[in-house]
Amino acid sequence: MVPARRATPAAPPAGALSTSGGGVNVKKIVTWLAVAFVIFYVIQAPEKSAEIVKNAGETLGDAASSLGEFVGSLV
Numbered sequence: 001m002v003p004a005r006r007a008t009p010a011a012p013p014a015g016a017l018s019t020s021g022g023g024v025n026v027k028k029i030v031t032w033l034a035v036a037f038v039i040f041y042v043i044q045a046p047e048k049s050a051e052i053v054k055n056a057g058e059t060l061g062d063a064a065s066s067l068g069e070f071v072g073s074l075v
Contacts, residue, residue: 042049
């Protein structure tokens, strides 16, 4: 008995969206759109943007402090 042959997937058409070579790099487009959105948001609402960054910094500081206490309790 001869084993069934698997069909090979068809190659995407030239110029199709892809994440690797040949076509438009979707990852690069999404990254640039995200950067553009952040810049737009900072320009439109600078006070709110500063508050978000401040809160994120406080949260990261609290997390680092908690991690330090944890590691200190291990010793």
